[in-house]
Amino acid sequence: MYSKLQKAGGLTALCLMMFIVTLDTTITNIALPNITSYFSTTLDTSNWISTIYVLLLSVFMIPMAKVADQIGRKKVILVGLILFGAGSLACGMANSIGMLIAMRAIQGLSGAIITPIIVPLSVNLFGRERANQIVGIIGAFAAIAAAAGPPIGGLLIHLWSWHEIFFINVPVVIVTLILTIFCFHESYDMTISKSIDxxxxxxxxxxxxxxxxxxxxxxxxxxxxxxxxxxxxxxxxxxxxxxxxxxxRKEPLVEFKLFRDRTFLSSTLLYFTCGFTVVMSSVVFNFFLENVRGFSPLHAGNIIMISSIMVIIALPMGSQLGQKLNYRWVNVIGTILMAMGGLVLTQITYAMSNFTMIVDMAIIGLGFGLTSLSLVSAVQYIPIEKAGIASGMINAARQLGTCLGIALLVGILNNNVDNAKSAIKAEAYQHIRVTQVSSSVRHALDKNVENHTRQNSAAIRAAAKDRYRIPVPADSSNLKQVYEGEQKLVLGNVKIANSVNQLYAGTKRIRLVNKSARQLMIGTRDLAAKQKLMGEAVALEAQKHELQTLQNQINRSKHTELTLAFTKTFWIAFLFLTLMCPVAFWTDKWHKSE
The missing domain is CATH 4.10.860 (DNA Excision Repair, Uvrb; Chain A)
Known part of the structure; x- marks a missing residue:
């Protein structure tokens, strides 16, 4: 009875560890706009909140795996959990962007301590026979956490604030610490020396x-x-x-000989690809939803959440197929599905429906869930005493895949967006040149295109109300005929006014007639003035319509160019994922006796 409780508690602890460490690689991305605004900083600065975490997670995972093998895995992971909890609490309480980035560094370092020790602890608790099944369950939580970061972050921000995306880790860490203390025994890699390189x-x-x-x-x-x-x-x-x-060295820090096993090498490359895919779906696509489509973090998170749901479905299904048949085909199908999801993303349009985006997220989530089982196929033939360093190497590969994804996809996206902005400006200037507006309005429009601010937008509204040199309505305007009719009335009224003036001048000696002529003259003048104002009002209305048309043209250009910037980026992701598909064939052996 105690053994069953111990194993259940141990598995819960391992899953929670993997979940919170992986969750923090993607949950902050959706909160960056809010954090940037909160600290009144720039997006370049706040991007370090995500960057520093992934950076230190990638750098220290392999060294920490080796240190844990040498001095004791249980004591090292307890230190890592305490640091992670303290770092999370400090992140939520940070009163400056510098402090937040520094505490994220603590989180990254502690995550690098925790992650590689999870697999050897599971092997030590459950034995080699059940290790693949347990690692598959833990890998499932990692995949779910990676995909669930944006929706969970969006929900927490919607209900409370960005601080809660860090505070949520604290109670989880406390529970995990208690379970770890009571459910695990100390373990080492007895095949290596205790000297630290x-x-x-x-x-x-x-x-x-x-x-x-x-x-x-x-x-x-x-x-x-x-x-x-x-x-x-x-x-x-x-x-x-x-x-x-x-x-x-007789006792190398990194077991390079593990790469002689083609299943380990191929599976490591696929797990690397999983890290890359997270950036494609949870980072780049999230940018499209929030920054181009204007979705709220919660709305964007709800769409991306579909991939998390499909991961939950795919992992147990893939695990069963892998254990009964072969992990090769699970990984092959998963990689192909991820590539297909990337291909669908290359076809996005500004008006793409929520349903289409949800279907695409489902395809990517299903593929991501199946391919995440490469974590299992990587370690299934590795000697039990090398599980720690092997886990460190393959998990480091996933983080490096995330780094490559950020460098390649976000970098290319930023470059594409800069080019799109230049194209949008050029098209805006062209539209302004042919738009029938006053010179003052055109000048204000030019300034606003060059530097879009509230002040320049207000200047456009003020210039649009100015009655000086209002242009004639364009030939294509529905108000052209109304304006021309008003002008004819004005000309006719001018003729009448001239005739009345002559009548008034000729009837000065006839007092009664002269008085009536004077009243008629005043009336025709008032009518002429009102007709002139009416003509100006028609011209102003026509100018307003021109501005609305111009705004629609610029918006269409903006939406088209920015969407194109994303589709070009997704083509790069699709090509990379397609190139990785053949690698999946070597992630397992044709026969277990090989």
């Missing part, structure tokens, strides 16, 4: 930090900038020196 850890950390930073910030600083070039050279040198020295 500090030089190797430093070289590997520096190399991974530099290469990850280059991937994440290459577009921001410029790929050919001195900073990026120096970091790239530094990354290559640090990693080369690390590999050179590590291959000559």
């Amino acid at each position: 500090y030089a190797g850890i430093i070289l590997l950390s520096i190399g991974l930090f530099l290469i990850t930073f280059v991937l994440l910030k290459g577009y921001d600083f410029g790929w050919l900038s001195l900073r990026i070039l120096l970091m790239s050279v530094g990354a290559v040198l640090a990693l080369w020196l690390f590999v050179y020295l590590d291959l000559r």
